[in-house]
Amino acid sequence: xxxxxxxxxxxxxxxxxxxxxxxxxxxxxxxxxxxxxxxxxxxxxxxxxxxxxxxxxxxxxxxxxxxxxxxxxxxxxxxxxxxxxxxxxxxxxxxxxxxxxxxxxxxxxxxxxxxxxxxxxxxxxxxxxxxxxxxxxxxxxxxxxxxxxxxxxxxxxxxxxxxxxxxxxxxxxxxxxxxxxxx
Numbered sequence: 496x497x498x499x500x501x502x503x504x505x506x507x508x509x510x511x512x513x514x515x516x517x518x519x520x521x522x523x524x525x526x527x528x529x530x531x532x533x534x535x536x537x538x539x540x541x542x543x544x545x546x547x548x549x550x551x552x553x554x555x556x557x558x559x560x561x562x563x564x565x566x567x568x569x570x571x572x573x574x575x576x577x578x579x580x581x582x583x584x585x586x587x588x589x590x591x592x593x594x595x596x597x598x599x600x601x602x603x604x605x606x607x608x609x610x611x612x613x614x615x616x617x618x619x620x621x622x623x624x625x626x627x628x629x630x631x632x633x634x635x636x637x638x639x640x641x642x643x644x645x646x647x648x649x650x651x652x653x654x655x656x657x658x659x660x661x662x663x664x665x666x667x668x669x670x671x672x673x674x675x676x677x678x
Contacts, residue, residue, distance in 0.1 A: 498547040505554035506534050512561045520553055523629055523677055524613050527553055548669050555666055556630050564632050565660035571636055571653035574671065579664045591671035592650055595637065595678060600648025603639040609678055627674060633661060635674050 510531060518529040519539070526539040536545040536553055545553065574580060574587050599606050603623040609615055610625065618624040621638035629635050636653035640646070652671050662670065 498551065501551050502547055502554075505551050505558070506531075508558050509554055509561075512558055514557065514561055518557060520557060521614075521631065522549070522553060523627065523674070529553070529557070549673065552662075552666055552669055552673070555662060556633070559661045560631075565657040567632060567634070568656040570656040572656050572658075573651055573653055574667065577654075577659065577664060577667060583664055583668055587668045587671060590668070591652055591675040594675045595639070595650040595652075596648050598678065599639055599650070600642065603641055603648070606637065606639060606678065613677065629670060629674060633658065633670075635670070637674070637678070 514531055516531045518531070520527050520529070525541075527536050527545055528539055529536050536550045537543065538545060544550075574584065580587070603621075606623050606625055607617070609627075610617070614628040615625045618626045618636055618638075620636075622641045624636060624638040627635050627637065634655055638651050638653065640649045642648040652674065654667065658667060
């Protein structure tokens with residue numbers, strides 16, 4: 496499905512839920528205002544329209560939020576533990592995991608700098624881990640391991656298991672890519 500078709504369907508789905516005309520949502524360190532009648536999503540901090548792929552993600556999140564978000568489970572899962580990932584893993588890894596390793600693999604402690612500009616906190620595991628509140632009730636855990644004599648640097652992204660009831664696989668791929676890009 497093209498972005499245009501997916502965007503049109505996402506707006507229609509939100510309208511069918513009798514959503515208020517004006518909504519706002521926080522996504523990572525920014526807030527976005529939505530005008531359902533005008534079908535527009537603007538970054539509050541920059542006053543620029545959201546890119547189509549982010550708009551689709553925001554609309555899917557809001558539609559699910561209006562229906563009722565599943566509760567957090569406290570169980571962290573990797574992308575590989577989601578169902579229906581066939582054909583997506585290589586793109587997922589290339590667009591989300593690899594950039595994190597390139598940027599922080601040799602200096603994982605530099606990830607701490609993200610705490611001052613993102614809604615994030617330190618967590619346990621790996622050599623360094625942070626949890627980012629991507630959307631309300633949608634945390635993402637980034638875990639990094641330093642290189643050593645036997646292994647290269649490594650990273651992974653974990654999602655609360657409740658993500659299965661919020662986003663489809665395509666959305667999870669986009670979400671992970673956006674998170675990696677903001678680190």
